[in-house]
Amino acid sequence: MVDDSKGSTSLERVPEDKDLLELASAEPSVSELLRRGLDWVTRIARFDLATLFLLRDARLVAVAARGPLANAQVRGHVLELARFPQVRQALETRRARAFTEEDHTGEGDPFDGVLDLPPGHSCMVVPLCSGERCYGVLTLDRVECETYAPSVVELVEVYGQILATALQNAEQRATFERMHRQDREHAKLLESELGGDSEGILETSLSPVMRDLARRARQVAETDTPVLLLGETGTGKERLARAIHRWSARADQPFVTLNCAAIPAGLLESELFGHVKGSFTGAIKDRAGRFQMAHRGTLLLDEIGELPVDLQAKLLRALQEKTFEPVGSDRVVRADVRILAATHVDLQQAIAQRRFREDLYYRLSVFPLRLPPLRERREDLAQLCAFLLAEQVRRTGRRGMRVTPEGLARLAAYDWPGNLRELANVLERATILSPGLELGPHAFELPTRAPMEVPEVRPAAMTLEDVPTLAKVQREHILRVLSLTKGRIYGPGGAAELLGLKPSTLQSRMKKLGIARQDQFVIEGPR
Template structure:
C-alpha cells in the first residue's frame, strides 16, 4: 500500500511541484491545505501517514500550531521552510519534527528527508514498545590511569555516589539522559550526542557502546577537529599503496577498523563540506572506498556522533548539510550543562577530591562548606572538565585533611568568599528576556497544578499545549520539580 502524505503549504506552485514529485516517487498525496484550519478539517478525512508542513501559512496560526495537533494524533511530520531565523528554528525544534526541508529544495533533498523520517518514525515505535528499564550493567572496573576529563569516570574506591555505568549524576536532567541511553543502546541506530564542551559527550558514547550488542567488537574514536583537512579522507576511509605522493603502504581507515563495532565521530560539526558528502554516502550505502581503491567495501558500523555546535544554526549558515544532519539526528541525546544541574556539583566534587587525593597519596575527608557554596554558585563555562581540573589543582595545593580553598578563574577564593554579590539596579532587574518570562510563567502554572502536567486541570491543559510539548519545553528551560515545590 502506498504511503499517504498531506501537504500543508500556502504557495500553490510549491505545493504543485511537491505533488508531482511525490506521486512520481510512488507516494499518494491525499490532500493540499493552505491554512491550519483547512488542514485540521482534512486530517480526519484524509488520514495521512505523514504531513509535509510549511511553518508560515495563511491566517493567524502557523505550522508550529498544527504540529502540536499532529503530536497529539501521533502523525509524523516534516517541516518545509525558507526561514532561517534562529528563534523560529528553536520553536520548531521543540515540536519534535521528523525532518526539516529548506526551501528552495531539490527532489533528492525531499526524498532523502522522507526516507529518514520513515526510519526515525519506525525507530520511535520500537523504542516506545521497549520496557522502561533495561537490566543494569555490571559495575565499571577500577581505573589504573586518571579518568578522562568528563563525568564518565569510573569510581576508583567504594563511594556512596549515584552513578550510571560510572557517569555520576542524580539530577533530573541526567536521569533523562540515562533513560535515553537505556532505550537506544540495544538498538543499532545512529545517535547524535549534543552538549557544550566538557559536559561528558564521550562518556555517553562509551556507555552506549558498552550496553549494545557490539560491546565485544571494535570501538574506534575519531576527533574530527584534530584531523588535518588533507588527511581526513585517508584517516577515515584508508588508501592503497601508491595512491598519492607519500602513500608508501596500504592504510586501513577508521571505518574499516570499526567494522562490526562502533565508530565515535567527536566534533562532527568541524568536518569539512566535501567530507560531509562522503560521510553521508557511507551512512546511506553502508560502504566505503579507499583512496586509489578498485571498488567499494561493505562495512557494518554503528555511528555515534557528537558536537558542541548548534547544527541547526550551522545549516542555516550553509556550513553543515541538512541531509547529513537528519541522517545523524535519528536519536539525539542532549547533555545538560553543569550550571543546569547544580545539584550534581557536590557529588562530582566528592568524587574528584577523593580520586585526586588518592593519586597523590593524600587523605582529604571533607570540603569546607564555604568552598562548596562557592563551587555551586560559579557558572562553570567549562562544565565538568573545568570542575575536575580545578579540584585537581586545589587538592595539590591544599594542606591538611579538609579542602579549605579553591581559586575560581579570575576570582581568588578568599576574595569571592568575602565580597558580597553586586546588587542589581532597578532597571537591570526589571528587564527580562522572553525565555525568562516563559520559564517563570510555566513554573507558576505548575505550582497551581501541584506539578501535574497532563490530565484534566493539568498544566498542559491550562497552557493549551500537548503534554509532550510542555515536557520538552520544561527540559529546554531547565525546569525540574524542585523549582515548583
C-alpha cells in the same frame, strides 16, 4: 576402502567426501578435532583399537581411543619414550611404521599390562608432525596376527600429516583467541580508565534531567540507531558515548573515536576510510581507517560540526550503504559500524549557513540527546567532585581527598562555562596544591571575569520597581544554600553553619520569608 586381507589399497576407492581434507582448515575445539580424527581412521584402515597419544615432554599421553578394545585404562595410558626406542624412532624419522613381533623384542609391547594382545598382532605407529613440531602419535592395533600392508601404512601416514596440520591450526587458533581476549580485556580496562564509571554517575544523578537522559540513553543503546550528542563544550559527551557503547550489544567490540576538528582537512578522509600504499605522498603502506578499526563496534565522530563539506557526502554514503573506498583504491570495503556523533555547534545554524549538509544532519540525528550544562545541575556537584577526585588518583597520587561543605558552597556559586572539564581542572589543581585531604573554599582558584561594560544609566531612568527588596535578596540567598544542603539546617555543613546564623534564627527568618512551607524543604532538628 582398504582391503587388509589382500594387502592392497586403492586410492580411488577412498570415500570422495571432503571431510578428511577439511580437517586441516576446520575450526572445532581440540577435543572435537581428536574425536573426528579417530572417527575418520575407520574409513582408512581396520583396527580393534585406535589410540591418539600427545607428546608431553618425554612421554606420550593417551587422550582418545576408539574401537572394541578401548577402555578407561587405555585412555589413561602413558608411554615413557625412553622405554620404547622403536616408537621414538618413528617420531624422529617422521615415518609411519608397521611393527612385527620381532620389533618388540627387548622393549615389549606399548600396551603390555593394559591389554592382553596376542604375540605377533597387527600394530602400526603413525607420527603426527607438522612443520617443526611433533604433536604425538596415532597407534592402530588388531588382534589378528597379520602385518599391515605397506600401502595401508603409506595412506595412514598421509592422514597423520593432515591430522597434525589440523592440530597445529587448532593450537594457533586457540593462541590467537586467547591473545584476542587479552587484548579485549586490556582495551576495556583502558576505556574504563579513560571514561571512568560514566554509567554510575549518569544513573545516580540527583538531577531529574540527567536521570531521564540516562534512561533514554540506555533504551537507544540496545539498538544500532545513530545517536547525536549535543551540548556545550565539556558537558561529558564522550563519557556518555562510552556509556552507550558499554550498554550496547557491541560492548566487547572496539570503541573508536575521531575528533573531526583535531585533524587537518586534507588528512581526514584517510583517517576515516584509510588509504592504500602510494595513494599520496607519505603513504608508504596500506593503512586502515577508523571505520575499519571500528568494525562490529562503535565509532564516535566528535566535533562532527567541523567536518569539511566535501567529506560530508562521502560520510553520508558510508552511513547509508555501510561501504566505502579507501583513499587511492577502487576496492569497496564493507564495515558494520554503529555511529555516534557529538558536537557543541548549532547544526541548524550551520545548515542555514551551508556549512553542514541537511541530509547528513537528518541521518545522524535520528535520536538526539542533549546534555545539560553544569550550571543547570548544581545538585550533582558533591557527587561529581567525589567522582572526579577518585578518577584523578592515578595522575595525582592523592587518595582520600574530599571537598568540604564550605568548599561546595563556593563551587556552587560559580557558573562553570567550561562545565565538567573545567570542574575537573579546578579540582586537580586544588588537589596538587592542598597540603591536607580536605578542600575548603580557599583551595579553589576560580577565574575572576572582567565586569561587563554596561551603558551608563541615569538616575532619572531608574524606577522603584527595578530595585530588589532586601527581603527578596535574602530569600533567594537562603533558598540557594538550602538547595545545596538538601534542606538540612543543623549540624556541620548545614545551612545555618554556612550562613553564619544560629539554627533558631535561620528558622525564624525562613518562616518570616515564607520559605519552609511554600518550598517544602525538610527541616531537620538536632537528634
